[in-house]
Amino acid sequence: MDAARQAELLNDAGKYLAGGGTGLFILPPELNLVVARGEGSQVWDVAGREYIDYHLSSGPALLGHAHPAITEAVNAQLPKGTTFFFLNEPAIRLAQKMVEAIPCAEEVLYTGSGTEATFYALRVARAYAGRNKVLKFEGAWHGMHDYGLWGTVPGQPSAYPRAQPDSIGVPAQTGETVLVTPFNETARAVEMIERHAKELAAVMVEPLQRVLQPEPGFLEAVREVTRRHGIVMIYDEIVTGFRVAWGGAQERYGVVPDLACYGKAISGGFPLAAVVGRSEIMGVLDARRRPKSETVWATNTLNGNPVCAAAGLAALDVLARPGVYDRLHRVGSRLRAGMIESGQRHGFPVQAPGEDAVWGVRFTERRPLRTWMDLTTHDKDLGWRWAIELMKRGLLVNPNEKFYISLAHTDADVDRTLQIVDDAFAAVK
Ligand SMILES: Cc1ncc(COP(=O)(O)O)c(C=O)c1O
Known part of the structure; x- marks a missing residue:
């Protein structure tokens, strides 16, 4: 050294x-x-x-x-093989733990990163709702895909609901399907959602938006208006999940969304993330019940990887301690x-x-x-x-x-x- x-x-x-x-x-x-x-x-x-x-x-x-618990779990998995694509026990048990812990979770879709999780959650919502547009809040960070990179770090207010792309290389056409409105401006958000309700598949929210706490009533109002219009409410819990409380921001702030995206803490430092949510909505991923052409495609080579899942199980065991x-x-x-x-x-x-x-x-x-x-x-x-x-x-x-x-x-x-x-x-x- x-x-x-x-x-x-x-x-x-x-x-x-x-x-x-x-x-x-x-x-x-x-x-x-x-x-x-x-x-x-x-x-x-x-x-x-x-x-x-x-x-x-x-x-x-x-x-x-x-952490020794994670090192031990990973060392136990490594000699048994690191990736199979087929089902493996750690992935099934980790999904079970997440469903038991997370208020909105009835089923789990594994992804490799938080970016993929929010990307697929939006696709699931579009497929379920049969609508194309999504709404996010100004200043929210949902990863690096083309739907997330609008109005993330603007220097001045946008011409809401239109915002500027954060990165070069993001197609302008994508922005036509992404509405942006300020976080914590409750009346304005409700009005925006109502005005675009017929086209809106999803409202995605970081419940603790970077460092901003939701004001009392904000998440409740978004929950109420999305439910009333059949819009999927998605929490991006990639930062907050298993961190601000065992049940994440849903437990901490007491408002339960339809879908949530998890990453970071759930896999003890290994690359794994997930979309979780209500079975009725997650059903659009179910190729057992639908023809492939009417199923949401969301499969990746390393999803549900046993090494990452074993690390995640060990991490959640430690986090469950009193x-x-x-x-x-x-x-x-x-x-x-x-x-x-x-x-x-x-x-x-x-x-x-x-x-x-x-x-x-x-x-x-x-x-x-x-x-x-x-x-x-x-x-x-x-x-x-x-x-x-x-x-x-x-x-x-x-x-x-x-x-x-x-x-x-x-x-x-x-x-x-x-x-x-x-x-x-x-x-x-
Ligand atoms: C709230 C939130 N959502 C999504 C992401 C993207 O996750 P990843 O970096 O794993 O793609 C991040 C990353 O920091 C994040 O903070």
Whole structure:
């Protein structure tokens, strides 16, 4: 483990990987790193630096890195074969666990990623409802397919229900079937849904929209109007599932959708995601009862992979233990409160919107933070500089995004983190 080797690897990453990395995420060269290993709440880079991880691979490592229960389950599966396409026991048992845990779930469709899950959920809804259009909320992140990438991070209000594509390469025609309206603007959303009801197959909502909590009555109103018009209400629980509560956002906020998309935490850090929902709707996937030409096609080579499913089963076993969610709330609430207190003491308008298991730090005087446009008042430059100071001092974070905590974060991690947070505020003053 040394700095020269890390520099060489980063150089080769720049040469051989598109964009020099694994996605859009770009760090300044002096802070860029190659992860060598992770254990519990910590990761180490190839240069030997240690970090407390608040990124958790963008959420999946909810148990912490290299959790022994997951390692053991995966090691037990590996010598038995890694992929069959045909049914396997871990996949069946994981589906059963999800149906038992998730309020809306009667059946499960496995996918490989969250992007595929939201993509197929929309197709299932279109097939079920016999309508073409879908509605999403401004600022919601549903993955990288052409229907998700509208109005995700706009700098200014859109000409609702039309929005701008987030990525080049997304066909303009797709946008004609995607309606966008602001999150938490209840009356406006209900009016929009009613106006387009005859064409709308689905309303997809991130119930905790990035770091924005739903206002009381918002999810209830969307539930009521979608039910009244036979529109499929889909929760994107890829972040919230098994994280904000055992029963996800459906349990936390008390409003149950028709379908939900799961990913990240359900497979203990392995690539597996799912669409779950009511049998009546999931029936459009059932080739036992329908001719193939009238069935929704949603099959992928690695779906229900036994290694990923075994990891998922082990992860859910740990999450089912008593006290797990109390612990996440205790650790997260201490960190959130500590970050606000420290920032305000240094004179910054700091807020920490979200839930205790996943939240953001935003620098803005705007209160309350309800909509995506409210979040655009956040001082991104300050947020970036603060995050860089955190990273220099040994916290692994995604600047201007979210803090995720795991079951492995200890009280000692929290103490050390709050000291670093305080030093970082002092440094950017
Ligand atoms: C709420 C939400 N939905 C969907 C996705 C897409 O999932 P994936 O990255 O597995 O494709 C993400 C990814 O971060 C997400 O946060």
